[in-house]
Amino acid sequence: MSPALLAWANAVDVTMLSDKTVKNAERYLREYRRMPLGTSREVALRLRAVIEAQVSPPPPATIASVDVIATVLSARRKILG
Secondary structure (H helix, E strand, C coil): CCHHHHHHHHHCECCCCCHHHHHHHHHHHHHHHHCCHHHHHHHHHHHHHHHHHHCECCCCCCCCHHHHHHHHHHHHHHHHC
């Protein structure tokens, strides 16, 4: 894990993450390996934009979208127990 990702993961507030966003993120992580690469990238970028609008602070630009998506789901699970 990169230092930037680790620092952001420890600081991110996911309390405003909507249930719809969580469901879409979970679906993406289940299916992205079977998607054509272009489709996967497009979906990931759209999902990342939604996530960035719902979390604070936003992730560093250097973090891959799939890592952003996985990290917010992990953080959300931690706060929900």
